[in-house]
Amino acid sequence: MPTPTFFNLPEAKRDRILEVSLEEFASNPYDRVSVAQIADKADIAKGSVYQYFEDKLDLYRHLLELASRAKTRYFSEHVSLGGEDLFEDLETLFRAGTAFARENPRYHRLAYRFMNSSVRDQILPDLRDMSEDFLRGMVESAHARRQIRSDVSADMAVYFVNTLLTEFGTYVLKHSEGNWEELAMESTGSIGGASWWGEMIEELIRMIRSGLADGSGRDGWEG
Amino acid sequence: MPTPTFFNLPEAKRDRILEVSLEEFASNPYDRVSVAQIADKADIAKGSVYQYFEDKLDLYRHLLELASRAKTRYFSEHVSLGGEDLFEDLETLFRAGTAFARENPRYHRLAYRFMNSSVRDQILPDLRDMSEDFLRGMVESAHARRQIRSDVSADMAVYFVNTLLTEFGTYVLKHSEGNWEELAMESTGSIGGASWWGEMIEELIRMIRSGLADGSGRDGWEG
DNA sequence: CATTCACATGACTGCATGGTCATATAATGA
DNA sequence: TCATTATATGACCATGCAGTCATGTGAATG
Numbered sequence: 001m002p003t004p005t006f007f008n009l010p011e012a013k014r015d016r017i018l019e020v021s022l023e024e025f026a027s028n029p030y031d032r033v034s035v036a037q038i039a040d041k042a043d044i045a046k047g048s049v050y051q052y053f054e055d056k057l058d059l060y061r062h063l064l065e066l067a068s069r070a071k072t073r074y075f076s077e078h079v080s081l082g083g084e085d086l087f088e089d090l091e092t093l094f095r096a097g098t099a100f101a102r103e104n105p106r107y108h109r110l111a112y113r114f115m116n117s118s119v120r121d122q123i124l125p126d127l128r129d130m131s132e133d134f135l136r137g138m139v140e141s142a143h144a145r146r147q148i149r150s151d152v153s154a155d156m157a158v159y160f161v162n163t164l165l166t167e168f169g170t171y172v173l174k175h176s177e178g179n180w181e182e183l184a185m186e187s188t189g190s191i192g193g194a195s196w197w198g199e200m201i202e203e204l205i206r207m208i209r210s211g212l213a214d215g216s217g218r219d220g221w222e223g
Numbered sequence: 224m225p226t227p228t229f230f231n232l233p234e235a236k237r238d239r240i241l242e243v244s245l246e247e248f249a250s251n252p253y254d255r256v257s258v259a260q261i262a263d264k265a266d267i268a269k270g271s272v273y274q275y276f277e278d279k280l281d282l283y284r285h286l287l288e289l290a291s292r293a294k295t296r297y298f299s300e301h302v303s304l305g306g307e308d309l310f311e312d313l314e315t316l317f318r319a320g321t322a323f324a325r326e327n328p329r330y331h332r333l334a335y336r337f338m339n340s341s342v343r344d345q346i347l348p349d350l351r352d353m354s355e356d357f358l359r360g361m362v363e364s365a366h367a368r369r370q371i372r373s374d375v376s377a378d379m380a381v382y383f384v385n386t387l388l389t390e391f392g393t394y395v396l397k398h399s400e401g402n403w404e405e406l407a408m409e410s411t412g413s414i415g416g417a418s419w420w421g422e423m424i425e426e427l428i429r430m431i432r433s434g435l436a437d438g439s440g441r442d443g444w445e446g
Numbered sequence: 447c448a449t450t451c452a453c454a455t456g457a458c459t460g461c462a463t464g465g466t467c468a469t470a471t472a473a474t475g476a
Numbered sequence: 477t478c479a480t481t482a483t484a485t486g487a488c489c490a491t492g493c494a495g496t497c498a499t500g501t502g503a504a505t506g
Contacts (some may be wrong), residue, residue, distance in 0.1 A: 035463080047466080151429060159391075160430050267457070268455045
């Protein structure tokens with residue numbers, strides 16, 4: 001946790017430090033991020049960083065905390081799951097996740113890097129993946145509702161959805177090199193409406209739906 | 224490239240050095256691997272490493288080269304694609320890829336780490352993904368043969384398959400913690416026969432098939 | 447034996463890093 | 477005005493790193 005001193009800072013300065021740090025940790029692996037460089041770019045002395053945070057890891061953790069909070073907030077504001085149709089809910093999640101990644105590319109890259117970071121287990125000692133647990137719940141209850149084909153185990157179904165979901169935000173980011181920032185601004189409002197990646201999500205969901213749906217029922221296609 | 228001196232070494236010593244290096248680079252991100260530590264574990268002087276390799280990157284590159292060669296060899300020996308049925312060919316690729324990862328877990332982890340490594344572009348300046356290009360070819364020709372649904376773009380279809388393929392080897396590795404080595408030995412022979420992950424591949428292929436197949440034809444289910 | 451060549455070695459250099467701390471500066475309040 | 481408290485600072489430290497090199501060793505060659 002940051003020190004009280006950090007929170008006493010004038011907002012502008014605090015934001016500057018966070019901005020610079022975020023940019024740095026989002027663009028480089030943990031080991032390649034230098035505290036000295038952050039201090040430099042934020043126009044403060046290196047010693048000051050240690051007046052605000054216990055150490056480098058503490059700063060990193062705080063950024064992750066902010067990212068997590070932002071995403072939670074975003075989802076709680078934009079997402080409400082029906083809980084009846086798995087594929088509808090998945091689509092909602094995909095759209096929200098992708099929109100968040102587009103509107104907060106640095107947060108997204110930060111979190112993405114974290115997943116394979118060298119300090120992952122120092123920060124998240126229990127290495128369970130929360131989003132995976134969540135998806136598992138959805139999939140299993142859908143399985144009980146016979147919305148999922150029975151010739152596929154829950155494990156594989158979860159792997160299937162989770163993998164596609166996790167990588168998709170990054171895929172979108174990679175395929176819109178450079179012009180994130182402006183595009184991010186332009187696409188706010190309706191989530192994943194008419195943008196080019198909105199169409200991609202539709203296609204992806206189509207594939208997931210046919211791939212996962214119970215073939216015996218009428219669930220293979222759009223209702 | 225390693226120096227001539229390295230190739231003049233007694234085989235045992237050479238192998239020891241490679242083994243230790245491989246273990247190190249497969250288990251840690253590039254920046255966390257220490258040449259001093261490698262030398263230590265391999266029972267040679269640090270200076271010697273630099274008599275065998277130009278620098279740390281050179282050693283790393285050589286390991287990747289060996290991994291690539293091993294995988295190429297493995298595929299050329301175990302894989303022959305019909306080129307007629309996309310899904311059959313995909314299943315063959317999945318099985319071979321997974322089997323390779325199981326029999327050469329360190330090579331697999333090395334390659335996996337490399338994909339997001341901080342020195343990726345120093346080693347592979349053109350950042351094209353060869354396996355993705357290959358898949359793209361398969362998918363596009365299958366598209367031409369109408370084996371793939373027309374309401375999904377080639378890009379998304381490739382993303383769909385490539386993502387699931389790329390992550391699967393790692394998924395299998397993660398879910399067999401600890402006892403790789405013995406299991407690897409036990410499962411050689413027929414590729415992905417009766418092992419627990421053979422079943423998983425079947426399920427995965429089932430999902431991919433239904434997800435990707437052209438719904439208008441008779442291609443949605445096993446032939 | 448003497449010379450030459452291939453290889454082995456670890457002390458050493460230079461550098462960057464994370465982190466500390468004595469000191470300086472500014473703000474607060476009596 | 478003076479004393480106290482909060483904050484800012486950069487020189488400094490210990491550590492670890494990649495990479496170098498003068499010296500040593502030992503085998504082969506004449």
